[in-house]
Amino acid sequence: MNGPATAPKGVRLWMQAIRPKTLGMAINPVMLGTALAWVGAWTSNTPIAHPEAPLVILLCAIAIQAGTNLFNDAQDFVNGTDDARRLGPPRVTSQGWALPHQVSAAGLTAFLIALLVDCT
Secondary structure, three states: OOOOOOOOOHHHHHHHHHOHHHOHHHHHHHHHHHHHHHHHHHHOOOOOOOOOHHHHHHHHHHHHHHHHHHHHHHHHHHOOOOOOOOOOOOOOOOOOOOOHHHHHHHHHHHHHHHHHHHHO
16 A cells, blocks of 8 residues: 555545546436437427436436446455556555445445435
């Protein structure tokens, strides 16, 4: 574990772990699908039955992407994939900032949030 002397704490640690720069992979398809649905509804003069649906879908997509990133972080460390030769931003587990079971639990929490948001 070769983490810097000042590891992020609290919210900054978990923001590092969920990799916000990758959340566009979850957001962009939802936004495109929403735009296409709205244009289709507008051009056919059909009212949108559930205008809140895109927000629910967006929250679920973001939570699923975050959970995937968290599990990837933990499992890459456990499998030995993330080591000193790894290029790119630091991963919280390989830096020793969080334990694999903590990061996996955070991933499970993100998936549960997606499930709960979807069930509302």
